[in-house]
Amino acid sequence: MTTPAPLETRAQQLVVITGATGFIGRxxxxxxxRDGWSVRALVRRPDAALAAEGIDLVTGALEDEASLRRLVAGAGFVIHCAGAIKARTAEAFHTVNAAGTERLLAAMAQVAQPSRLIxxxxxxxxxPSLSAYAASKRAGETIALADANTTARDLCIVRPPAVYGPGDLTTLGLFRTLGSRLALLPGRSDARFSLIYVEDLAELASALLRKPSWGGQIIEPDDGQAGGYRWADLVAVAGRHLRRSVRTCYLPAGLLWGPVKAYEAVMRLAGSVPTxxxxxxxxxxxxxxxxxxxxxAACTCWQPRVQFSEGFARTWSWYTRSGWI
Ligand SMILES: NC(=O)c1ccc[n+]([C@@H]2O[C@H](COP(=O)([O-])OP(=O)(O)OC[C@H]3O[C@@H](n4cnc5c(N)ncnc54)[C@H](OP(=O)(O)O)[C@@H]3O)[C@@H](O)[C@H]2O)c1
Known part of the structure; x- marks a missing residue:
């Protein structure tokens, strides 16, 4: 197993990132x-912003084995962040999130230098029984764990909860809802969930590179809110920040199921990805x-810095400045 370079030689250590054109990967x-490593990224199309940051770009895709071999050659670390968060079918989720991970690992096995994988x-x-997305993410984990067992590759599996922050399209709808006077919430009032601000997740990935080994551990990082949040907590934060009272209405699953099923069927017939x-x-x-x-903290040299009250303010400000809200 390779040990990470000391501070001054980080620039000579190559960190490969997939999914760097996406919300989290970018x-x-x-x-x-920022931490001083050399970075190479897989891109499906040219990305001037990444190139301007001094990131070496390899054009390709998880389906293109030759591009994956070019990508991982000489890498000390691979952060595999590319993934499908929306897809038309279960097979489409599997192709990217499970088979894509398998192809990346196969490419890593073909190059001389062993690299560590996040x-x-x-x-x-x-x-995994809840959705095709969840099943495909679990299948990706199973493939990576089996590879680590047979090759002794050092592996760390990071399982973020909902990630939010500037530039995110997925949570934009939630922010719009929280910013209205009547928040229509598709969920249960007694549900609890963790959150993580995107910058904190990125700092965690960077901090992990400084650890000498991970030993195949699975981590579920959050923003430090013990026991997670309830929807009402999010509504209260939004109300305080926007200085308005936000009323809450929980939309029951039974009400949403039929219309969503019909919408999904129409989108499938049209060959489109349902949102x-x-x-x-x-x-x-x-x-x-x-x-x-x-x-x-002792194991990662990392502490989350941004709880939802601060994260809401930063993200809301970005959405409004960018004209998204
Ligand atoms: N967002 C969340 O709340 C959340 C929570 C937990 C875990 N995650 C995981 O975090 C990862 C990133 O999520 P995200 O929110 O940043 O998603 P995102 O914005 O949709 O980004 C996905 C990235 O993956 C790339 N990608 C997708 N299919 C690919 C393929 N076949 N070949 C090469 N690249 C491909 C995309 O490239 P293009 O730009 O070319 O499309 C993009 O760079 C995913 O694995 C997701 O499962 C996300």
Missing amino acids: TIAAAVR LMSSLAARE VSTDKLRELFHRDWVCRLTPP
Whole structure:
């Protein structure tokens, strides 16, 4: 197993990142660059912003084995952050999140230097029966764990809960809801869930690179809110920040199920990716999305800095400045 370079030689250590054009991967790439490492990223199309940060770009995809071999050549670390968070079918989720991980590992096995792997999984992987997305993320973990067992590769699986922050399209709808006077919430009033601000997750990925080994551990990082949040906590934060009273209405699953199922069927027939699905409803109505395997500070040199009150303010400000809200 390779040991990380001391501070002054980080620039000579190559960190490969997949998914660096996405919400989380882009923030991780910036954090890792700030920390002084050399970074190479897989991109499906040219990305001037990444290139301007001094990141070496390899054009390719998880389906293109030759590009994956070029990508990982000489890497000390691979942070595998590319993934499908929306897809038309279960097979499409599997192709990217499970088979894509397998192809990346196969490419890593073909190059001379062994590299260490951080797999960006999801808390959803804890409940693989809830959705095709969750099942595909669990399958990706299983593939990475089996590879680590047979090759002795050093592996860390990171299972973030819901990630939010500037630039995120997925939680934009939630922020719009929280910013209205009547928050219509598709979920249960007694559900509890953890959150993490994207910069904190990126700092965690960067801090992990400084650890000499991870030993295949699975971590579920959150923003430090013990026991997670309830929807009412989020509504209260939004109300305080926006200085308005926000009323809450919980939309029952039974009311949403039929229309969402019909919408999903139409989108499938049209060959389009549905933005909401019955799978997503099952995830939303799950009662417990609280992180349990939180990384102890002593083990990661990392502490979350941004709780939801601060994260809401920063993200709201970014959305309004950018004209998204
Ligand atoms: N957002 C969350 O709340 C959350 C929570 C837990 C876990 N995660 C996990 O974190 C990872 C990143 O999520 P995100 O929110 O940043 O998603 P995102 O914004 O949709 O980014 C996905 C990234 O993966 C790349 N990608 C997708 N399919 C690919 C393929 N076949 N080949 C190469 N690259 C491909 C995308 O490239 P293009 O730009 O070319 O499309 C993009 O860079 C995912 O693995 C997701 O499961 C996310």
